Amino acid sequence: MFERIREDVMCIFDRDPAARNVFEILTTYPGIHAIIWHRLDHWLWQHNFKWLARFLSNIPRWYTGIEIHPGATIGRRFFIDHGMGIVIGETAEIGDDCSLYHGVTLGGTSWKPGKRHPTLKNNVVVGAGAKVLGPITLNNGARVGSNAVVVKDVPENVTVVGVPGREVTQRSHDEKRREALAEKLGFDAYGATQDMPDPVANAVNRMLDHIHLMEERTDCLCAEVRRLGGQIDMKPMPKLEADCFGTEVV
Numbered sequence: 153m154f155e156r157i158r159e160d161v162m163c164i165f166d167r168d169p170a171a172r173n174v175f176e177i178l179t180t181y182p183g184i185h186a187i188i189w190h191r192l193d194h195w196l197w198q199h200n201f202k203w204l205a206r207f208l209s210n211i212p213r214w215y216t217g218i219e220i221h222p223g224a225t226i227g228r229r230f231f232i233d234h235g236m237g238i239v240i241g242e243t244a245e246i247g248d249d250c251s252l253y254h255g256v257t258l259g260g261t262s263w264k265p266g267k268r269h270p271t272l273k274n275n276v277v278v279g280a281g282a283k284v285l286g287p288i289t290l291n292n293g294a295r296v297g298s299n300a301v302v303v304k305d306v307p308e309n310v311t312v313v314g315v316p317g318r319e320v321t322q323r324s325h326d327e328k329r330r331e332a333l334a335e336k337l338g339f340d341a342y343g344a345t346q347d348m349p350d351p352v353a354n355a356v357n358r359m360l361d362h363i364h365l366m367e368e369r370t371d372c373l374c375a376e377v378r379r380l381g382g383q384i385d386m387k388p389m390p391k392l393e394a395d396c397f398g399t400e401v402v
């Protein structure tokens with residue numbers, strides 16, 4: 153157990169650039185406090201001191217905001233960053249070299265006894281506020297984006313984002329074109345993808361498609377006018393800034 157605690161401390165230097173020395177980690181990092189307590193509580197749980205394990209597990213919960221059921225199985229070099237609001241259920245299983253950020257829930261979706269909580273294989277990272285629910289498996293190297301809700305298995309080395317969680321795929325040609333057009337117009341279309349469950353984002357996408365089509369038709373008309381000998385004022389259009397709309401564009 154003490155060797156695992158040592159590994160838990162040392163791995164922080166690799167994953168947190170703010171860590172300066174072992175003394176600081178042991179005295180000021182709530183994540184390592186919760187992990188140390190859990191190692192003890194889990195030992196008691198395995199040796200059938202279940203009430204005592206549950207009772208002692210409340211101590212780190214009170215002063216760290218991290219709730220880990222003593223029945224949960226946690227592997228080596230586990231890292232909790234910040235930690236406040238983390239919940240790890242009884243039948244959760246976490247492999248080696250995993251990292252959780254604040255607000256993560258490894259929860260269940262059933263009241264039936266048995267395996268109810270997720271299994272995280274090795275090298276899994278779960279971003280802040282994410283919810284991983286049910287007896288699903290996040291395979292080696294999986295990544296879960298902040299605030300995602302994951303209810304299905306995640307393959308190896310795949311990143312999942314959104315609600316419900318879905319695999320990140322390469323941007324389509326239309327998405328790249330929208331992004332380029334949005335940049336040209338002078339605002340940031342960050343996150344405005346066609347598959348977002350957001351009616352505002354979808355409306356913005358339709359506007360961008362409409363503007364793109366208008367630009368193509370206007371270019372064709374200008375080219376035809378010049379071919380017929382006409383002259384066109386090619387003064388560049390003014391760039392749209394956030395201040396034009398009287399609000400902040402984020």
